[in-house]
Amino acid sequence: xxxxxxxxxxxxxxxxxxxxxxxxxxxxxxxxxxxxxxxxxxxxxxxxxxxxxxxxxxxxxxxxxxxxxxxxxxxxxxxxxxxxxxxxxxxxxxxxxxxxxxxxxxxxxxxxxxxxxxxxxxxxxxxxxxxxxxxxxxxxxxxxxxxxxxxxxxxxxxxxxxxxxxxxxxxxxxxxxxxxxxxxxxxxxxxxxxxxxxxxxxxxxxxxxxxxxxxxxxxxxxxxxxxxxxxxxxxxxxxxxxxxxxxxxxxxxxxxxxxxxxxxxxxxxxxxxxxxxxxxxxxxxxxxxxxxxxxxxxxxxxxxxxxxxxxxxxxxxxxxxxxxxxxxxxxxxxxxxxxxxxxxxxxxxxxxxxxxxxxxxxxxxxxxxxxxxxxxxxxxxxxxxxxxxxxxxxxxxxxxxxxxxxxxxxxxxxxxxxxxxxxxxxxxxxxxxxxxxxxxxxxxxxxxxxxxxxxxxxxxxxxxxxxxxxxxxxxxxxxxxxxxxxxxxxxxxxxxxxxxxxxxxxxxxxxxxxxxxxxxxxxxxxxxxxxxxxxxxxxxxxxxxxxxxxxxxxxxxxxxxxxxxxxxxxxxxxxxxxxxxxxxxxxxxxxxxxxxxxxxxxxxxxxxxxxxxxxxxxxxxxxxxxxxxxxxxxxxxxxxxxxxxxxxxxxxxxxxxx
Amino acid sequence: xxxxxxxxxxxxxxxxxxxxxxxxxxxxxxxxxxxxxxxxxxxxxxxxxxxxxxxxxxxxxxxxxxxxxxxxxxxxxxxxxxxxxxxxxxxxxxxxxxxxxxxxxxxxxxxxxxxxxxxxxxxxxxxxxxxxxxxxxxxxxxxxxxxxxxxxxxxxxxxxxxxxxxxxxxxxxxxxxxxxxxxxxxxxxxxxxxxxxxxxxxxxxxxxxxxxxxxxxxxxxxxxxxxxxxxxxxxxxxxxxxxxxxxxxxxxxxx
Numbered sequence: 001x002x003x004x005x006x007x008x009x010x011x012x013x014x015x016x017x018x019x020x021x022x023x024x025x026x027x028x029x030x031x032x033x034x035x036x037x038x039x040x041x042x043x044x045x046x047x048x049x050x051x052x053x054x055x056x057x058x059x060x061x062x063x064x065x066x067x068x069x070x071x072x073x074x075x076x077x078x079x080x081x082x083x084x085x086x087x088x089x090x091x092x093x094x095x096x097x098x099x100x101x102x103x104x105x106x107x108x109x110x111x112x113x114x115x116x117x118x119x120x121x122x123x124x125x126x127x128x129x130x131x132x133x134x135x136x137x138x139x140x141x142x143x144x145x146x147x148x149x150x151x152x153x154x155x156x157x158x159x160x161x162x163x164x165x166x167x168x169x170x171x172x173x174x175x176x177x178x179x180x181x182x183x184x185x186x187x188x189x190x191x192x193x194x195x196x197x198x199x200x201x202x203x204x205x206x207x208x209x210x211x212x213x214x215x216x217x218x219x220x221x222x223x224x225x226x227x228x229x230x231x232x233x234x235x236x237x238x239x240x241x242x243x244x245x246x247x248x249x250x251x252x253x254x255x256x257x258x259x260x261x262x263x264x265x266x267x268x269x270x271x272x273x274x275x276x277x278x279x280x281x282x283x284x285x286x287x288x289x290x291x292x293x294x295x296x297x298x299x300x301x302x303x304x305x306x307x308x309x310x311x312x313x314x315x316x317x318x319x320x321x322x323x324x325x326x327x328x329x330x331x332x333x334x335x336x337x338x339x340x341x342x343x344x345x346x347x348x349x350x351x352x353x354x355x356x357x358x359x360x361x362x363x364x365x366x367x368x369x370x371x372x373x374x375x376x377x378x379x380x381x382x383x384x385x386x387x388x389x390x391x392x393x394x395x396x397x398x399x400x401x402x403x404x405x406x407x408x409x410x411x412x413x414x415x416x417x418x419x420x421x422x423x424x425x426x427x428x429x430x431x432x433x434x435x436x437x438x439x440x441x442x443x444x445x446x447x448x449x450x451x452x453x454x455x456x457x458x459x460x461x462x463x464x465x466x467x468x469x470x471x472x473x474x475x476x477x478x479x480x481x482x483x484x485x486x487x488x489x490x491x492x493x494x495x496x497x498x499x500x501x502x503x504x505x506x507x508x509x510x511x512x513x514x515x516x517x518x519x520x521x522x523x524x525x526x527x528x529x530x531x532x533x534x535x536x537x538x539x540x541x542x543x544x545x546x547x548x549x550x551x552x553x554x555x556x557x558x559x560x561x562x563x564x565x566x567x568x569x570x571x572x573x574x575x576x577x578x579x580x581x582x583x584x585x586x587x588x589x590x591x592x593x594x595x596x597x598x599x600x601x602x603x604x605x606x607x608x609x610x611x612x613x614x615x616x617x618x619x620x621x622x623x624x625x626x627x628x629x630x631x632x633x634x635x636x637x638x639x640x641x642x643x644x645x646x647x648x649x650x651x652x653x654x655x656x657x658x
Numbered sequence: 659x660x661x662x663x664x665x666x667x668x669x670x671x672x673x674x675x676x677x678x679x680x681x682x683x684x685x686x687x688x689x690x691x692x693x694x695x696x697x698x699x700x701x702x703x704x705x706x707x708x709x710x711x712x713x714x715x716x717x718x719x720x721x722x723x724x725x726x727x728x729x730x731x732x733x734x735x736x737x738x739x740x741x742x743x744x745x746x747x748x749x750x751x752x753x754x755x756x757x758x759x760x761x762x763x764x765x766x767x768x769x770x771x772x773x774x775x776x777x778x779x780x781x782x783x784x785x786x787x788x789x790x791x792x793x794x795x796x797x798x799x800x801x802x803x804x805x806x807x808x809x810x811x812x813x814x815x816x817x818x819x820x821x822x823x824x825x826x827x828x829x830x831x832x833x834x835x836x837x838x839x840x841x842x843x844x845x846x847x848x849x850x851x852x853x854x855x856x857x858x859x860x861x862x863x864x865x866x867x868x869x870x871x872x873x874x875x876x877x878x879x880x881x882x883x884x885x886x887x888x889x890x891x892x893x894x895x896x897x898x899x900x901x902x903x904x905x906x907x908x909x910x911x912x913x
Contacts, residue, residue, distance in 0.1 A: 196800075196802075197759075197800060262777045263777060266767065266771050266777045266780065267771070267774075268771055268772050268773075268774055271764075271767075271768070271771040271772075275757075275759045275760055275764065276759050278759070279758075279759050567757055567758075567759070570755045570756075570757055571757070571768070572740075573716070573749055573751070573755060574744075574749065574755070574768055574769050574772070574816070575740055575741070575743045575744030575747075575769050575772055575773075576740060576772055577736075577737070577739070577740030577741070578736070578740075579737070580740070580772070
């Protein structure tokens, strides 16, 4: 009992004596725990389901949690290993003063328990507080009905201590092994033992290059949004592996190459920075890769959620080309007349004017595409080859565009909405159609934009449309017919629009056919809930990651400062002026700081296309808007970054100056 | 003209809140001729290192002047001081002060690179210096891979490569074993014979016995000086020992 107390007391004393090193370490642990808890919180919060009941959001968040967990483990392990290296001398002294290694291990055990307990309790408390504070804050910033709120998910509260407990345990095992495996003399020399120059890891570099190129390739050459959805994660993982490998081995290889170039290397400006960067990269590459990946994540998340939120109106327009949209998926000519009458009577009776009226008969067929051949039957799992064919009748088209195009039998006009259809003819099963003309974009039923597969808009004669129906269903057992769309804008407030849509529905119900009647305003609210929720999530994670990157960066630089102090003293003795020291420090800190940001921007440049594809799934096709959002996010992020840089460089210089 | 002239040098340290003033140096004057090898001896705390710091322009004196080649170095501005130091002085320290991140070769190059010397010129100088100091085979190694003696020879090479007017050595044998010490001192004699002026601060009698002139400092003042003249190293050793004994036992001044 008293012995345990003795070791505990020693451990407390040690931590106090080493507070200069341990305070930043504990703060880093707390920060990491806060971040992990918050990710866990988001991934397991029940109320999150209210934003979107589809599992993909949850999947993304769970994925994020796993990634952050891995980050935390690697990062804390590194931080710890440098800490213990610095303290080797101290342990050596204990050893020489008569303490056995197992006693040292006991002290280390208590130290770990103490730091772990402090970090975990403060981290968890901080995490819970932060998650609530952020929600409160964001409630104020964006006045949307965010539906998730004040809960403390049990899962998050359980997983966080388990994970970090394990990390601390591993660190403890590592620490006691380093002490156990070295002789007292080695321990005494400990910190002063020269660090070996890092080796160039060719294999790792190649792996990094390959996976990065593969990731970039996927990002650049994925055409269909649906494919993008599945491949995106693969690309993300590949790029992450690539970033890690290239930061750790590529950077060193490049620096060594620079060192070989005598005329470059032996310049005052480069001499010191290149040689010390080699060591700096060895120590920091993993941390920098972390920062790079986090930065990329922040920028992607913020820019896409912000542009979704800003673009809601756009999205609504794409999804609902007119304020009021009415239609039926198959309807006879006779019923079309009746439908028209109901719509017109209802609007008239409410005293509303119909504007931009758009009505036409159409037919939507989903088929499996092989170049210009389409098959209606097939393996339904081959989703990525499927295409939607959207046929509009020629009369409707002419009416809509005030055109008087004519078509012979089996002739079509074509517009490629999404995907490619080469040649000048196409076949549907055995029906051959000649593409008479490729026409510019035309408006169609908004439902197509919600689909993620290849989509083609075609114009054909009504009798040909009937033929296509028969091709798809030879006996016409299902009583299929052409579909009908009737859309128009109104100049009325939201209430009236909702009333109108409801009235029209009532009228159509009596017809006894399948129908729909939507007002854009009806959907607006649900759109805002979804995209507002995503927006909120984006900002939450964005802030979280910005804090994390800043914390990591700051800590790393300050830790470096203590290491570099001695080296700069030597250089000053040998004839380096203070100004030169300052310049050299600046150039190195700048490199270390901005390399991750630069890499993140490159990642984003490559990812831009695939993200626009992903946004199409959310109906956002406004690429310039997204580009603008991305640019401004990068800008804002850089401002934060530069602010932290200035602060860090100042502290660093102060430390080095002594 | 003397190569180095130290005139009435004074240094007073005051604690931060104006507490006790400690006189580290009091009216120290001496001269060094070109091509001389001089040792400054004294016990720990006698002010040797303070004196060296003044001569190296690493610290400013409270009073007095230091002339190197006729130039008063105590008044050189902060901007020029580094390049002045680089061009005129070479340093050898007790703890070597080599940079771990540089190979032996790059450590030697450091002052030349800082001065902006072209690579060909550096390489030419390196070849001769390395040969003289017998470290040619070590050039591509790193400081942590070589012995203490080899480290100190590297430091000497770094000091020599700029062709300095004066080499300042602060306890150069302090971290070396006796064999390495002998070797280093022999080396110092060799380069001194080639005309290099060396000023060495030490409390090793053996190291001092290799010098042509030995200055004894006690409590911040020059207490005594002896000249080697035609003595052998052994005779000089005896002379120094006697002086030290004198200082330690009865030689108390101002009391």
